[in-house]
Amino acid sequence: MPRVSFEHITKTYGHLTVLNDLNLAIDDGDFLVLLGPSGCGKTTLLNLLAGLLDVTDGRITIGERDVTDLDPKDRGLAMVFQSYALYPTKTVRGNLRFGLVSSGLPREEIDKRVDWAAKLLQIEPLLDRKPAQLSGGQRQRVAIGRALVKNVGVFLFDEPLSNLDAKLRTEMRLEIKNLHTSLKHTIVYVTHDQIEAMTMATRIAVMNGGVIQQFGTPDEIYETPANLFVAGFIGSPAMNLKRGTLAVSGDRRAVIIGQTRLDVSDYRFEQPPQDGAEVIVGLRPEHFLPPGTTPADAAGQFTVPVRYAERTGPDASAFFEFDGALLALRVEPSLAARLKAGETVTVAFPRGRANLFDARTGQRM
Amino acid sequence: MSDLTIAQKAVGGEIAVRSAPYFPRRRKRITGRSIAILVFLTICALFFAIPLYVVVVTSFKSMAQIREGAMFALPGPWTIEAWDYAWNRACSGINCNGLKVGFWNSVAILIPSLILSISLSMVTGYALALWNVRWAGTFLFLLFICAFVPFQIIMFPLISMTSTLKVYGSVWGVAIVHAVLAMPVLVLIFRNYYKDIPQEIMSAAIMDSGSFWRIFVEIILPMSGNILIVILILQITSIWNDYLIGVTFGGFNGQPMTVNLANLITISTGTVAYNQNMAAALLTAIPPLVIYFLVGKLFVQGITAGAIKG
Numbered sequence: 001m002p003r004v005s006f007e008h009i010t011k012t013y014g015h016l017t018v019l020n021d022l023n024l025a026i027d028d029g030d031f032l033v034l035l036g037p038s039g040c041g042k043t044t045l046l047n048l049l050a051g052l053l054d055v056t057d058g059r060i061t062i063g064e065r066d067v068t069d070l071d072p073k074d075r076g077l078a079m080v081f082q083s084y085a086l087y088p089t090k091t092v093r094g095n096l097r098f099g100l101v102s103s104g105l106p107r108e109e110i111d112k113r114v115d116w117a118a119k120l121l122q123i124e125p126l127l128d129r130k131p132a133q134l135s136g137g138q139r140q141r142v143a144i145g146r147a148l149v150k151n152v153g154v155f156l157f158d159e160p161l162s163n164l165d166a167k168l169r170t171e172m173r174l175e176i177k178n179l180h181t182s183l184k185h186t187i188v189y190v191t192h193d194q195i196e197a198m199t200m201a202t203r204i205a206v207m208n209g210g211v212i213q214q215f216g217t218p219d220e221i222y223e224t225p226a227n228l229f230v231a232g233f234i235g236s237p238a239m240n241l242k243r244g245t246l247a248v249s250g251d252r253r254a255v256i257i258g259q260t261r262l263d264v265s266d267y268r269f270e271q272p273p274q275d276g277a278e279v280i281v282g283l284r285p286e287h288f289l290p291p292g293t294t295p296a297d298a299a300g301q302f303t304v305p306v307r308y309a310e311r312t313g314p315d316a317s318a319f320f321e322f323d324g325a326l327l328a329l330r331v332e333p334s335l336a337a338r339l340k341a342g343e344t345v346t347v348a349f350p351r352g353r354a355n356l357f358d359a360r361t362g363q364r365m
Numbered sequence: 366m367s368d369l370t371i372a373q374k375a376v377g378g379e380i381a382v383r384s385a386p387y388f389p390r391r392r393k394r395i396t397g398r399s400i401a402i403l404v405f406l407t408i409c410a411l412f413f414a415i416p417l418y419v420v421v422v423t424s425f426k427s428m429a430q431i432r433e434g435a436m437f438a439l440p441g442p443w444t445i446e447a448w449d450y451a452w453n454r455a456c457s458g459i460n461c462n463g464l465k466v467g468f469w470n471s472v473a474i475l476i477p478s479l480i481l482s483i484s485l486s487m488v489t490g491y492a493l494a495l496w497n498v499r500w501a502g503t504f505l506f507l508l509f510i511c512a513f514v515p516f517q518i519i520m521f522p523l524i525s526m527t528s529t530l531k532v533y534g535s536v537w538g539v540a541i542v543h544a545v546l547a548m549p550v551l552v553l554i555f556r557n558y559y560k561d562i563p564q565e566i567m568s569a570a571i572m573d574s575g576s577f578w579r580i581f582v583e584i585i586l587p588m589s590g591n592i593l594i595v596i597l598i599l600q601i602t603s604i605w606n607d608y609l610i611g612v613t614f615g616g617f618n619g620q621p622m623t624v625n626l627a628n629l630i631t632i633s634t635g636t637v638a639y640n641q642n643m644a645a646a647l648l649t650a651i652p653p654l655v656i657y658f659l660v661g662k663l664f665v666q667g668i669t670a671g672a673i674k675g
Binding site for chain 1: 570574584588
């Protein structure tokens with residue numbers, strides 16, 4: 001029995017269809033991340049679940065209850081907003097209490113929950129301050145606390161970390177992850193940051209254009225992207241996507257990309273491949289063997305001129321010119337420093353790591 | 366070759382930056398222009414200050430001294446005789462109980478119409494700005510139109526409506542008409558003010574409570590301090606200084622202070638008692654001034670401070 005399910009959800013604004021016949025089921029205790037670029041409909045989906053927007057058509061259930069036509073406060077949800085949305089004239093304690101007082105809980109229970117949440121999030125010394133007297137990270141904690149005290153089964157997060165600086169974001173990411181591990185709530189989390197998605201989620205739904213492109217664990221999404229959009233969206237630098245032609249002769253299968261032949265005999269095709277089919281091959285930058293090493297069992301070799309290399313501290317990326325576009329590789333920083341623009345290098349790609357997509361449909365083959 | 370080098374350097378920006386003229390920041394000095402501005406502003410200030418000075422000193426003079434004609438002279442013996450007369454004994458029509466009658470009438474008009482107009486327009490503005498109200502756009506447009514309808518056009522219908530409601534000719538009639546006429550503008554002001562409250566705060570409150578009145582009282586009302594002060598100043602001034610509505614709807618017993626003042630000053634028999642007139646005018650003008658000073662201090666900054674990012 002899924003904790004939250006969306007059935008045939010359609011949302012339109014006038015003539016604009018944002019979501020069309022969308023189905024999604026979230027299991028109890030899951031940390032689901034809705035991931036996608038701006039305007040993909042992920043926040044709309046979250047607001048539909050929260051009840052802040054009305055569905056045009058379809059059904060939403062939480063637990064056993066059909067909540068499609070319930071008021072937000074009756075859905076058994078708590079939400080953390082991108083801008084924190086604290087009540088400016090109330091103290092931290094007042095912010096935490098407001099929802100509980102409104103629902104008519106007894107005083108002792110309210111105090112107990114507020115103390116519990118304050119202790120958990122280490123905001124006890126801040127309880128009598130106003131939001132204006134808090135730093136960004138503290139405000140975010142209060143916002144999370146305001147959701148926690150409601151003691152509901154499902155928590156919604158709408159890009160909660162995007163206003164924090166990089167260091168604080170990493171800390172809060174870990175804290176939210178730890179909260180999920182210890183409290184085992186079901187969480188629906190919206191973000192456009194793939195690092196957040198990959199590190200926190202137990203499941204990711206990648207969305208684009210109002211359609212769920214792929215739904216799976218972070219590993220599934222990363223290792224076996226379902227289509228070209230997911231392949232290009234997840235990973236930094238992005239997966240190299242190159243157009244080629246399939247060459248099938250018996251058990252030997254290869255992709256011809258320009259002058260280069262890439263052996264894909266051990267690729268698990270979903271359907272028997274056709275000789276001469278147009279394909280797009282996806283090669284992750286980090287799967288390439290270090291430039292210069294060309295073992296005999298590599299799937300293919302690329303002899304390519306260096307364009308430029310960039311270092312990001314512990315990591316480095318090198319970009320080569322290939323097939324009229326760039327080919328990105330993750331390399332050792334020490335090696336990146338030695339690569340000179342214009343120099344020609346041979347790089348090899350190992351067997352069993354390539355992703356193949358139908359050039360026509362963009363779907364995984 | 367040299368052409369190319371120059372072009373390259375220019376593109377590089379080095380030459381352009383170094384050869385750009387630069388000036389040290391100028392010291393602030395009194396220039397001819399700032400003197401001219403000062404003179405102009407002083408003249409403007411005097412334009413208002415001199416008549417005010419004359420009114421104040423005249424009100425403390427005796428009629429004997431006024432007849433001497435030295436308009437700018439300080440009062441010979443200072444006397445509050447004129448003030449006492451204006452407040453306690455001045456005649457408005459056949460009533461000779463002074464301006465204090467009108468003063469208390471004005472207070473009796475001001476308070477109910479303030480409460481009525483502000484509470485109604487505040488809740489309406491809150492609903493229009495932060496809740497999904499059907500036809501909200503049309504309603505706002507109608508309010509906008511109403512704000513531009515001159516009072517004189519609807520005066521007669523209002524008279525017959527208030528007399529049907531049995532409030533015509535009393536302070537209640539004046540108070541209700543004030544409240545009703547102020548509604549369009551006040552609703553628009555409150556609505557625009559509440560529109561600036563971040564949507565996410567409202568979403569959070571809807572998820573926490575969902576109650577229209579609880580959110581209004583606990584979240585929105587505490588954030589309304591500044592706009593309330595603005596509205597208070599606006600409303601107190603306009604209601605206190607109003608003449609036309611008071612004279613139309615007040616009848617004999619519900620006339621506000623301004624109507625009394627006008628009756629007192631436009632009296633056509635005997636000599637003009639300048640000192641009493643000046644004292645009466647000042648008495649009428651003082652209450653809004655006091656309100657300015659008291660209420661203006663209450664302004665606070667940043668209603669949403671700390672609520673959202675940044």
